[in-house]
Amino acid sequence: MIQVTILRGRDESVRGIEINGHAGFAEYGQDVICAAVSALALNMANSVEAFTDDHFEGSIAEDDGAFTFSFPEKMSSESQLLMKSLILGLENIRDEYGAEYINFRSREV
Numbered sequence: 001m002i003q004v005t006i007l008r009g010r011d012e013s014v015r016g017i018e019i020n021g022h023a024g025f026a027e028y029g030q031d032v033i034c035a036a037v038s039a040l041a042l043n044m045a046n047s048v049e050a051f052t053d054d055h056f057e058g059s060i061a062e063d064d065g066a067f068t069f070s071f072p073e074k075m076s077s078e079s080q081l082l083m084k085s086l087i088l089g090l091e092n093i094r095d096e097y098g099a100e101y102i103n104f105r106s107r108e109v
Contacts, residue, residue: 002037002102004090007070007109014083015109016070017041023101033101034065036093041067044086054079070109 002023007016019041023033045058048069054076058069071079094102 001100002033004087004102004104006087006104006106008106010108013075013080014087015075016068017083017086019067020064022065023097025097025101033093033097037090037102038065038067040086040089040093041069044082045069047082048079051082052076052078 002019002021005018005020006014007018009015019037022028023031023037025031025033045056048054048056054071055073056069056071056075056079058067060067090102091104094104
């Protein structure tokens with residue numbers, strides 16, 4: 001199962017995201033859920049870098065594909081929109097394929 005942790009500020013703004021695990025929908029290298037989640041996460045990170053001046057921290061673990069991305073400082077409304085768009089896309093995947101493949105939780109930061 002993919003575990004998505006949404007990092008939220010006290011004001012409920014999205015401050016970052018952590019994505020861990022594998023969906024287990026299909027064999028490794030053939031899993032469309034993992035591929036879709038990866039594509040959405042990387043596109044969000046690339047979009048923040050290309051279209052905003054916001055400072056962010058991010059990493060991808062090569063061994064297990066864990067993805068972390070956060071804004072340690074103030075973030076623009078554009079970055080907030082990109083993060084919300086990522087979450088919407090991930091929720092749509094969950095709704096289409098089932099909660100047994102992708103789970104959400106929030107953590108205040």
